[in-house]
Each structure stands twice: as C-alpha cells, then as structure tokens.
Amino acid sequence: PAKKKDIRDYNDADMARLLEQWEKDDDIEEGDLPEHKRPPAPIDFSKIDPGKPESILKLTKKGKTLMMFVTVSGNPTEKETEEITSLWQGSLFNANYDVQRFIVGSNRAIFMLRDGGYAWEIKDFLINQERCADVTLEGQVYPGKGAGESEKVKNKTKPEKAKKKKDADKKSNSVKEDNRATKQREEL
Numbered sequence: 001p002a003k004k005k006d007i008r009d010y011n012d013a014d015m016a017r018l019l020e021q022w023e024k025d026d027d028i029e030e031g032d033l034p035e036h037k038r039p040p041a042p043i044d045f046s047k048i049d050p051g052k053p054e055s056i057l058k059l060t061k062k063g064k065t066l067m068m069f070v071t072v073s074g075n076p077t078e079k080e081t082e083e084i085t086s087l088w089q090g091s092l093f094n095a096n097y098d099v100q101r102f103i104v105g106s107n108r109a110i111f112m113l114r115d116g117g118y119a120w121e122i123k124d125f126l127i128n129q130e131r132c133a134d135v136t137l138e139g140q141v142y143p144g145k146g147a148g149e150s151e152k153v154k155n156k157t158k159p160e161k162a163k164k165k166k167d168a169d170k171k172s173n174s175v176k177e178d179n180r181a182t183k184q185r186e187e188l
Contacts, residue, residue, distance in 0.1 A: 038063075061116030066137075068119060070126055072107045073133035073146025084131050085109045097122055107133070 005014065070088075072081045082103055089101045089111070099122065100112040111126075113119055123135050123142055132144030 061119060061138075064116045066113045066116030066119050068111050068113070068123060068126075069104075069136040070109050070111055071133040071135075071144075072109070073131050073144070073148075074107075076107050076131075078103060078106045081105075081107055081109060085111075088126060088129060088132075092122060092125065095125075 010018070070085065072084050076084065085101050085103065089099055092099045097118055098114045102110045102112065104110055111122065113122065119137055123137050126132050126135050127142050127144040129145060131146045133147045134144050135142045
C-alpha cells in the first residue's frame with residue numbers, strides 16, 4: 001500500500017511513474033509509433049524484377065525515411081543554391097512528394113524523404129534539371145544534366161571512399177617522414 005501523496009508534492013519521478021501507469025494500457029496506433037518501432041512493411045516479391053536491383057531497393061525503403069544528396073552545377077553561392085533547390089522542392093511539393101531540404105554547402109543540399117519508396121522517382125526528376133550536377137542516393141552517384149562531360153559516367157560508385165583512402169595513406173607517409181626528420185634533428 002503506497003502512501004497517498006498530495007499532487008502538489010509530486011516530484012519528477014512521481015510524475016514519470018504516473019505517466020507510465022496511464023500509458024501502460026493505452027493502445028498506441030501503429031502510425032504514431034516512431035519509425036524504428038514500427039513493424040516492417042511486407043515485401044511483395046512478385047513485384048521484384050531480378051534484372052533491376054533498384055526495384056528491390058524501392059520496396060525495402062518503402063515507408064522509411066531516406067536522404068539524398070544533391071549537388072548544384074556551376075559555382076553557385078549558398079544563396080543561389082538555396083533558391084535553386086527551393087524551386088526543385090516546390091516542384092516536388094506540387095507533385096505531392098513530401099520532401100524536406102537542408103543546405104549543407106555552397107553547392108550541396110540534402111533532400112529528406114518521409115517515404116523512401118519514391119526516392120528513385122524524385123532522383124529521376126532532379127537529374128533532369130539543368131543546374132543539377134549529380135544526385136547521390138544509397139551510395140550511388142547519378143550524374144545530372146548540369147554535370148560536366150567528364151563526370152557523366154553513368155551510375156558510378158562514390159569516388160570519395162577511394163579518395164579518402166589515398167589521402168589517409170599520404171597522411172601516414174607524411175607522418176613517417178616528419179618523424180624521420182625529427183630523429184635526424186635530435187641526432188644533430
């Protein structure tokens with residue numbers, strides 16, 4: 001038998017216990033649950049085309065939040081990038097796509113989609129825009145209309161990983177060289 005406490009004397013722990021008691025028997029609708037607690041949507045394997053790996057990704061990303069990186073071509077300022085991507089977001093909104101946009105650099109933006117199943121349709125729209133240099137989606141870089149001729153290798157894998165590895169190797173070599181130079185100075 002717990003002591004009856006006056007509601008005015010409740011502290012944070014008492015309020016948390018009271019909230020847990022109220023929510024214990026509550027039926028929370030599936031749509032109100034956070035994304036990581038929702039059960040995954042069943043995948044209809046009859047719709048999967050084995051010749052197109054994108055069809056598998058479309059079905060597995062359906063209903064999940066997904067982000068894609070978009071690069072604006074040319075050498076735009078952050079304000080120009082804001083204006084251009086705002087136009088793209090408005091066009092997508094008019095086509096009933098729920099897209100949020102975040103500027104992450106002078107020529108780069110993130111488009112966040114509530115339903116990843118539409119990502120490839122949105123990617124197709126973006127790469128057909130005059131000022132779109134490329135779209136990165138699920139580790140794949142898709143060149144846009146605004147990409148230079150040397151960048152238009154269809155569906156290339158992210159080159160950044162290989163570049164980072166080379167840079168790391170160079171740094172480790174330069175550190176070794178610096179250490180050698182330090183030892184030589186000590187010997188002098």
